[in-house]
Amino acid sequence: MTAIEAQHLSEHELIEEFLKPLAKSSPYSLNLDDDAALLKPRPGHDLVITKDVLVERIHFFENDPTGTIARKALRVNLSDLASKGARPLGYLLGLGLPKNWNRQKTRDLCAGFATDQETFDFYVMGGDTVSSPERLLISITAIGEIKSGQMTHRNTATAGDVLYVSGTIGDAALHTAICYKKLSAPDDEKAHFLRNRFLLPDPVIALTAAIDQYAKAAMDISDGLIGDLVKMCKASSVSAKLDLGSIPYSAAAASMISGQRLAQQIALTGGDDYELLVAVGPENTLSFEKEASRASIAVTRIGVFEERADETLSFCDAPPWMSFEKMSYEHFS
Amino acid sequence: MTAIEAQHLSEHELIEEFLKPLAKSSPYSLNLDDDAALLKPRPGHDLVITKDVLVERIHFFENDPTGTIARKALRVNLSDLASKGARPLGYLLGLGLPKNWNRQKTRDLCAGFATDQETFDFYVMGGDTVSSPERLLISITAIGEIKSGQMTHRNTATAGDVLYVSGTIGDAALHTAICYKKLSAPDDEKAHFLRNRFLLPDPVIALTAAIDQYAKAAMDISDGLIGDLVKMCKASSVSAKLDLGSIPYSAAAASMISGQRLAQQIALTGGDDYELLVAVGPENTLSFEKEASRASIAVTRIGVFEERADETLSFCDAPPWMSFEKMSYEHFS
Structure with missing residues (x-):
């Protein structure tokens, strides 16, 4: 359930050439060799998990620079973690590549991920790549950690605040x-x-x-x-x-x-x-x-x-x- | 970054009427009120995290029964967890609804999720809903737990096995x-x-x-x-x-x-x-x-x-x- 097809690069190339280098710095990615991430939570900490899906021509314009599309996908999830007071640990990436995709766009997209991975010290730990013929699709599941019991909620404002x-x-x-x-x-x-x-x-x-x-x-x-x-x-x-x-x-x-x-x-x-x-x-x-x-x-x-x-x-x-x-x-x- | 539009139901209805009931039994979902899940890992356990994206007319046929599409989306992720020896804890759901979608299909889809949630004691803890005009899209991030250091890997077979x-x-x-x-x-x-x-x-x-x-x-x-x-x-x-x-x-x-x-x-x-x-x-x-x-x-x-x-x-x-x-x-x- 992981192949992309009829693209300018095979799933194997996509993983080896583009995604493994992105995952190299993650302690949880297992070098993407295992179809799963392995997280060893620190004692005394909870995990905050959030997910945002971005779809071409819904959440970004077709002509937005490819690298910034990737960076925005990370940033909207990092924003969710920040609102909970959580420290980012890493993310899983679901990538749907459209028919009109090509190797240069993959390069630009992954360069965007790489830039913001460094900026936010927040690395890909796993994911899935599929074909999404009409629209580029980026699904991010971001994981952050916070001291146990310390998460800030949305539903706890009180009168007078x-x-x-x-x-x-x-x-x-x-x-x-x-x-x-x-x-x-x-x-x-x-x-x-x-x-x-x-x-x-x-x-x-x-x-x-x-x-x-x-x-x-x-x-x-x-x-x-x-x-x-x-x-x-x-x-x-x-x-x-x-x-x-x-x-x-x-x-x-x-x-x-x-x-x-x-x-x-x-x-x-x-x-x-x-x-x-x-x-x-x-x-x-x-x-x-x-x-x-x-x-x-x-x-x-x-x-x-x-x-x-x-x-x-x-x-x-x-x-x-x-x-x-x-x-x-x-x-x- | 969470709205779906021009559907037969609003994002608010989708969450209140369909998704919150699915999340009710999850100890991690915070009743979907928080845009994030909160996981309290058990001491001495690691988390195994896997992600599979399913796209209409790529991973399932347009005319497959809607409920079984949902169930298959859960099952392919549960299969990943099983291969690592991990016990399923729950999942995040990214749902992209197409233009031709309607309330009955949502009902059928969520009935499918509900059935297999019970079967596998594995409940939705968060996610995102978006518009995906041409194709139904289901992105699942599944989380399982395993005793620390016990995950079974793919790359550890040896000659003679x-x-x-x-x-x-x-x-x-x-x-x-x-x-x-x-x-x-x-x-x-x-x-x-x-x-x-x-x-x-x-x-x-x-x-x-x-x-x-x-x-x-x-x-x-x-x-x-x-x-x-x-x-x-x-x-x-x-x-x-x-x-x-x-x-x-x-x-x-x-x-x-x-x-x-x-x-x-x-x-x-x-x-x-x-x-x-x-x-x-x-x-x-x-x-x-x-x-x-x-x-x-x-x-x-x-x-x-x-x-x-x-x-x-x-x-x-x-x-x-x-x-x-x-x-x-x-x-x-």
């Missing part, structure tokens, strides 16, 4: 909207910045220590700030009051959003941010901010959690035109 | 060949038997104890007995002498193979068997056979491993027309 977000919001969604001509592009430099944020989200791994110590709850934003915050509230049986005016935007995003309701809605609901929503008890906000600052991660207070109310979300300052009927990301296709 | 195979060989491949009209079907009863063996392979989990105790090396046969035996030999730096006359066939397969070289070649190289190849030291063959018998698993001696020679495989009794140019399975598409 302060809501933080890391980084800036909306860059990737604005890029996608520009590609679909829903919005016009800003100047080249800004457009380039937004595209880079779409292609290479930056998983907030450096925030792991601050989350481990001070977060009551956390989740990563993949489907849009508004929709994911609603999910976090519902899971925690609380509501949230959001201060829209305090949402952090990059200069490029801010220039598009200024006065444009469509751009703001897209930024807040479009998804693909891979920043973190973090609930912190009021007694710990200063410590959390200090720890984040030490890790050089920007975090911004954007609201508070409140007792559960009829409206899951309320706004300090919603302009009358602001509605969030479309609360969450729908993938482009 | 006896080669065993479990069950019968070729049934699934013969069914596929009938579907493609490469071979004519036997009578209805036999055709039905072969189809069932294709749809629902039987992972040889009951052999785990015998493998743990007595196997020098093992692997499961997914890409055909001949091709997979060659892989096992190469990984172990040995050769093997195969007694073709002793290969176990079902009555249905035997009736097709009798005197037909094409049918025999397909049976031996076609794949999708999910039986196990096991290397057992000559001093342990009786104990291994006894333990297999106690587990009610048929095992058959089909050859021996020898010192590495120019030819990776030799045959006690190859008829002159027997050639294995096509040594291994290529998926139908």
Whole structure:
């Protein structure tokens, strides 16, 4: 159940030439000789396991650089691990190669994996390669470790907690909207910045220590700030009051959003941010901010959690035109 | 990065109505509220992790019953775990739903997962759902546990070991060949038997104890007995002498193979068997056979491993027309 066929390279070549070199540095891969990974968990630690599947023309554009597609696939999973406060151990890779694939694309894809493997010290430990005739397919199962009992959950925010977000919001969604001509592009430099944020989200791994110590709850934003915050509230049986005016935007995003309701809605609901929503008890906000600052991660207070109310979300300052009927990301296709 | 779209059900409905009930019995799923699974490994145990991706019209036919597609996806992964001597703990499910999907198919698919979850005491602990417009896609990452240091490898067969195979060989491949009209079907009863063996392979989990105790090396046969035996030999730096006359066939397969070289070649190289190849030291063959018998698993001696020679495989009794140019399975598409 492992062959790919009718490609420009055999499964044997794919494994020997491209995948084994990627697996070389993993202590768990058994050199890919065994069709399985072998993990020896450290005593006193739990494992956090997450899975994201990326499909061509759903989660990335056909013409995105092949190497960045691979890197993004790793990064969205690393973002999930970071939101749990877990240290990345390694990943399993399911690769579906389309009919129009070739050796150069495989080289580019694996160079992307190799780059981010080094960056994040996070290596492939096993997987499967198949044929996926119409669309490139990348399925990543990422495994992280955390001290026993220390995982940060999504459903443990409580009324009174302060809501933080890391980084800036909306860059990737604005890029996608520009590609679909829903919005016009800003100047080249800004457009380039937004595209880079779409292609290479930056998983907030450096925030792991601050989350481990001070977060009551956390989740990563993949489907849009508004929709994911609603999910976090519902899971925690609380509501949230959001201060829209305090949402952090990059200069490029801010220039598009200024006065444009469509751009703001897209930024807040479009998804693909891979920043973190973090609930912190009021007694710990200063410590959390200090720890984040030490890790050089920007975090911004954007609201508070409140007792559960009829409206899951309320706004300090919603302009009358602001509605969030479309609360969450729908993938482009 | 989790939405499916333009389906007959929303991602939210899919998770709440179909996936959460499947995850209910897993101690690791966190009720799917957290976008991650949390595994608390038992002291003194290692984890074995394996991944198989199944793609519509590559690994299963469009018209295979939806429930059996789900069950087969679990079983091929369980077969991998069995070959390592590992006890199944649970799995992550990546599900890509095509455009022509509907609620009834989701119901059937999840009923299939539910059936085999009960059968194998093996529950979903997390995953991702995406849109896969042209083809149903099922990506399973299966996790098993084993006493520390006890995993059975593929690359540890040595010269002198006896080669065993479990069950019968070729049934699934013969069914596929009938579907493609490469071979004519036997009578209805036999055709039905072969189809069932294709749809629902039987992972040889009951052999785990015998493998743990007595196997020098093992692997499961997914890409055909001949091709997979060659892989096992190469990984172990040995050769093997195969007694073709002793290969176990079902009555249905035997009736097709009798005197037909094409049918025999397909049976031996076609794949999708999910039986196990096991290397057992000559001093342990009786104990291994006894333990297999106690587990009610048929095992058959089909050859021996020898010192590495120019030819990776030799045959006690190859008829002159027997050639294995096509040594291994290529998926139908």
